[in-house]
Amino acid sequence: MTVSGAVQAFAMPGRGSRAATLVGRRRGGIRRAAAARARPGVGAVVQPVNRIPTYALLDPAAEEAIHQASMRILEEIGVDFRGDSEALALWRAAGAEVAGERVRIPRELAMAQLALAPARFTQHARDPVRSVEIGGSNLVLAPVYGPPYVRALDGARRRGTLEDLENFIKLACRLPALNHSGGIVCEPQDVPVPKRHLEIFRAHVRYSDMPFMGAVNAPDRAMDCVEMARIVFGGVDAGGADTGGTDTAGTDAGGSGAGGADAGRIETGERTVLISLVNGNSPLVWDATMLGAMKVYARHRQALLVSPFIMQGANTPVTTAGALAQLNAEAVAGMAFAQLVRPGTPVVYGNTLATVSMQSGAPTYGTAETVILGLAITQLARRYGVPSRTGGMRTGSKTCDADAGAQSMIAMLSAMLGRVHFVLHAAGFLESGLSASFAKMVMDADQLAHLLGIAKGLDVDDDTLALGAIRDVGPSGHFFGHGHTIEHYDSAFYRPMTAETGTWDQWVEEGRRDVEARAAAVAASLIDSFEPPPLDESVAEGLDEFVARRSRELPDEAF
């Protein structure tokens, strides 16, 4: 039988109706299950675990060569820590060679600091069933971060608003594949810059029960996020040490225990409730803004995605080994700095990866180099004993075309096989991150669900081997009606929200809708029927009061 023959056979009315009967019988149960899964604040949520073998791209010699090159970069070339005399003082006190703003870091110092970081930690959500483990075999999948534009449900491209941001948060909360609410899912450009962090924080609390991110664009704004976290989560703040010494001052009023499975390495009674993205300014610079935010969060035991920002060929060598050696040096320097501020600060070895077009200078995604870098990063993070961030459903495409799908998938599948822990931009990323797309968020969630199915691996036992069913059905028989099929019907195969499996004629009749159009309809329906997860009234009021007060205090223009 050829492919087309089989397709035609399976599209025959007889086949279709046999399946339809089975569907009809079971539809009620499926609908109920989907409703429960998609409803925030309902029931237990199991964090996805990567149960399949880890793919290590680099052989040990290559890994070692990259590490050695990075150590030489740290020792011989050094990294600039700019506009932050305290950062320089911390490095000097720790034994680095500081000349101007250039910090040359002996490898022993870098490695000793990195060893203080936890191998895994918990980011607590306000609903404990939504807390996530970051590290080990656990996966955290968060939406796109930072786009100034949105692709609205009607497909138009326009500046993001607070309402858009809220809708993205609601949508993410209803997508079972996502277990993190992210941060600036789009820039709410109708809110003055100095106040945006307040509205963004409140939106995540109001419209999601999943963990989320803090602001990094000014130390005061980071501090506002810590204050708001105190209101929402109780005492997350231990005061914090100003030096690199071990800090034991903090006690946690509202916390539910140690911050992670690696509790021995984190002081008791403090909870990590925020994770924040600090981008390196490649090549080899950590700037004052990011250092300021790092210090605030590190002192309050809040987690950091320490992410060199790589445009390979522009701000790194054009060769992949060089780009990797440089970004690894930058990441190690950043993560080590967080430990200098406060030992045990939960950090994730992050990165933002693109190659650049040598024709236009524009960032490009889905390239061999970004996949190799992403896989290498997961491997180096394991070497250093810290969780990794890479992957994401990222694309340079301006529209949800096949490039968008392919580029998103190549990055995400490779990262998952490399055992990534935290994935930013896991859904909704379009146009090199300039746009957040509602439709793509739904499409990406469908693809993530397939990937999470792979992560479960192959379940082999007498039941799944199904020798009885194979014997019963026999040569040229059909399995649709067999009891084994019916038994496994509910759990068999992920059913995409955007599925379209009709015949060609049906598809034409229904308006030739591509997956983007179908996904936009799903997004609209999920947002429309959204009900916010339960939120303690006193928390809501406390947060509103804080936002109102700070909004009065803060200017409308950033200076």
Place this chain on the structure above:
Amino acid sequence: MTVSGAVQAFAMPGRGSRAATLVGRRRGGIRRAAAARARPGVGAVVQPVNRIPTYALLDPAAEEAIHQASMRILEEIGVDFRGDSEALALWRAAGAEVAGERVRIPRELAMAQLALAPARFTQHARDPVRSVEIGGSNLVLAPVYGPPYVRALDGARRRGTLEDLENFIKLACRLPALNHSGGIVCEPQDVPVPKRHLEIFRAHVRYSDMPFMGAVNAPDRAMDCVEMARIVFGGVDAGGADTGGTDTAGTDAGGSGAGGADAGRIETGERTVLISLVNGNSPLVWDATMLGAMKVYARHRQALLVSPFIMQGANTPVTTAGALAQLNAEAVAGMAFAQLVRPGTPVVYGNTLATVSMQSGAPTYGTAETVILGLAITQLARRYGVPSRTGGMRTGSKTCDADAGAQSMIAMLSAMLGRVHFVLHAAGFLESGLSASFAKMVMDADQLAHLLGIAKGLDVDDDTLALGAIRDVGPSGHFFGHGHTIEHYDSAFYRPMTAETGTWDQWVEEGRRDVEARAAAVAASLIDSFEPPPLDESVAEGLDEFVARRSRELPDEAF
């Protein structure tokens, strides 16, 4: 710097023009290189080699359990060999238990037969630089196979014609990522069924110098293909033994040596010049048509893609382990049968994989189950010492949307990491294989090029580590103008044929063309400017005479 900040920065005129200068200086060289690569019949062609580690999804216990289950299926349930008394006689003589058409195969017999198959072999092309190794670390990438419909360059969907087929062959010949011309790239529906194989064969010889496939839809048509191969390649035929005994009768008049690196296992002087797709009729049936074609090709030392046709949940158990155990039994039975016909027949452990929608019964692609099956198949093929076929840029999508991109990529990347050897449907597959798309063939070739970049792995040496460049550029510098970048400029980053890296405004101005539209334009241009590779005139005439004669002899209708 945020993603959007960086993107905007790199889209600034200053950045753009800096890159543009570099491009301007070097554009001539690049154009020349692209022209040489895309030109058939010119220069040496290097077959892509998978240099990266192999991803093995199954742990040894799971692999063993699947193997054991498959052996029990062969021994206890058996496989039907239908409508072919010779096949049954071969099995009976070899020691299988034959009851009616049911053949129960002792595992020792199955494994002993399989051990006769070569671990790798050469498929010779008429231009020796285009010959491919099948097995080892080598990759063979062939176009879509079998679609009755085409998506024309204007996007219309219509029945395939001989002209379409010829255009697909021309296009494939010009795409550097493809190294195999395939077979029925689309069904030439304007040619009567009984004569199609003649025109398809001739089109591959006329318009490509790459290796290609033979017909399987009737033993006589397979024999016609062998006859035509004699004309094109010289004596490929060794006569062949009718029994399972070792065959040493053949000598090869025109052959250039042993058929592959594993020459010890292939008799001297015979060349494999065709590979043909034989599909199992799952569950557990090999039918008369396929058995007939297998016998013809095996007797002439021509290669076979032995491919169970899996619609998981319909013609296999719905559970993946069961589907795998069944398809593995089917593949082993088919490959063992080819060895019974003639020991040493080059076979590839194949498959055609889809899950079925439990809602509509339609085949679905890009699912977790198909990825797991594909990876498991590469692993089982290694266990049995035969090359594997899986993966492919396959999609159920009716249009080149993001689903098409994601589904294609998830299958192809996973297969490549699993070290697949032969990939059918590597380009142009759309709509569950009902349509062959010119645009998608180009888009897929671009994605394959990225994948082949990954397959090269990370090149680590002093030059690629680029410590000198990193030192020169220093913190916050820029690499565009550095000598190291310029030195690597020509080899850095694959440049997609369909690339679009302008600003949003440029993209809107240029008509908002998605990748499908851009790819269609590339396809049109490559087809228009196609020049056929050199072909010996006497060969062309001999082939024309054969086709003319057989066309007169054969009926216009199949009965």
